[in-house]
Amino acid sequence: MTLRIHDTRSKKKRFFTPIKDGKIGIYVCGITPYSPSHLGHARQAISFDIITRWLRKLGYDVNYITNFTDIDDKIIKVANKEGKDFLEIANRNIKDYFQVMDSLNVIRADEYSRVTETIPEIIDMISILIDKGNAYIGNDGVYFEIDTAPEKYGQLTGQTLEMVRSGAGGRVEGTGSGKRDHRDFALWKNAKENEPFWESPWGNGRPGWHIECSAMSLKHLGKEFDIHGGGRDLMFPHHEAEIFQSECCIGKENTVKYWIHNGMINVNGEKMSKSLGNFTTISETFDSVQPLALRYSLLNAPYRQPIEFNPSMLEESEKHQERLMLAYLGGTKLTNANDWSDYEFLNSASESFCNGMNDDFNTRVAIVELQSVVKKLQELLSTNSELDYISAIMGWLNEYAGNILGLIPDKDIVNSLLTKLDSKRNEVSTRVEDLLAQRQEARGQKDWDMADKIRDELNSMKVVIEDGPEGPTWKLEN
RNA sequence: GCACGGAUGGCAGAGUAGCUAUGCAAGGGAUUGCAGAUCCCUGGACCUGGGUGCAAAUCCCGGUCCGUGCUCCA
Structure with a gap:
């Protein structure tokens, strides 16, 4: 096309x-x-x-x-x-x-x-x-x-x-x-x-x-x-x-x-216009939303359509952008980006993406494809398998989410984000692991009050606990 | 008033004739002590009146409503 x-x-x-x-x-x-x-x-x-x-x-x-x-x-x-x-x-x-x-x-x-x-x-x-x-x-x-x-x-x-x-x-x-x-x-x-x-x-x-x-x-x-x-x-x-x-x-x-x-x-x-006085400045918006989430929300409609601005539209974009970043960081930790041409799913996503963009730069169509690829990545990350597939997806994301839509920050920023996360993680790691062990013990004894109390304490340290089939994992709130 | 554009599910928003859009929200389920994250499933829409077609959200005509422009504006 x-x-x-x-x-x-x-x-x-x-x-x-x-x-x-x-x-x-x-x-x-x-x-x-x-x-x-x-x-x-x-x-x-x-x-x-x-x-x-x-x-x-x-x-x-x-x-x-x-x-x-x-x-x-x-x-x-x-x-x-x-x-x-x-x-x-x-x-x-x-x-x-x-x-x-x-x-x-x-x-x-x-x-x-x-x-x-x-x-x-x-x-x-x-x-x-x-x-x-x-x-x-x-x-x-x-x-x-x-x-x-x-x-x-x-x-x-x-x-x-x-x-x-x-x-x-x-x-x-x-x-x-x-x-x-x-x-x-x-x-x-x-x-x-x-x-x-x-x-x-x-x-x-x-x-x-x-x-x-x-x-x-x-x-x-x-x-x-x-x-x-x-x-x-x-x-x-x-x-x-x-x-x-x-x-x-x-x-x-x-x-x-x-x-x-x-x-x-x-x-x-x-x-929205200066003369009507109903405008919100961009930097004001950054108080409540990440810059790239704002970008996301503006790409969520074709460029010619009017966009109704309201807080819930920003919230939704923030959610999507965070999901994209979490998946992307998860993939970055595991593997390098690679060619995706062996994967039918990614080829067809590319095709739809490009068709959308070629049709008067329809970023909304492009974003639908992005969402489905992110979903696929989450799926693979949750099972921690198929590293080759993950690296193909990372390649796809770099090209389409990164180079074209501009929703992925520069490599330097991503890396510093990762190291920052890591160093912060290391800082609290011992303490968290310690508390987590205590909580597991409490949970083993079905002492839910105690377990929840420990979880609250961890939450107050900005640590989020996710209990899974293979025991709890934790991450830092950003 | 005139010009141009729009009207799709609770919300956002694709789709120029026939096949599930999608996302958020909602409901149900898996997992869980609970929560969260994730996964699966479900319901629900095409402003209105005509017309053309085997078939219309999609094309044509009328109406209603909304927005933009006619003044500085991205």
């Missing part, structure tokens, strides 16, 4: 073929770093992390570019409020972004382009648009004139000029500013007092919201590239504005081959 991708522009799943053989350019709209990252950002980052991981797995040479919009009204607002430089605010939040995304096992993009480092390219692009007659200079900035390319309206959202012209639900902003038409959008905003600015042929100012992505994708990926991504909420106006700017500037249509949009995170049926 070959890869199919749902393309927002054509509104259907299309078989994927790159523009250039073997190479893929992908640009994803990043964040405006005016506050710490919330779960919506995690969903976006993880969605495209999975997409690039899978494209690479398919053998493509992927160039993954994303950005920080590090100058913007909201950043300025926060900066003024705190009496700090706008870049200090941006950098602080970018630092937070990297920190949480690293712990979510998001592989870093090849480039994190920044608006403040792309000003010359942005100015070039605006100049071209003015020269070509697509943009005009208003009294407070430069604007793109929609009427110069009306056929490009509604490319992603299906809206027509007339619809928006006629009312937009009564929420049309007055032209007010230097705009000729309320649908025109700013390419360059003249600086007001006490605002950061850059020099330009049109006076001191800064870029409008949409132009930076057109300029940055052009700068890093060229005039045409394969995939442009971002959150669903960016379809309009942001991505449609990009289509206007890029296509008019470059003089070509369809400069992006596939448009990919990830779904939103909902809270009580409503989109």
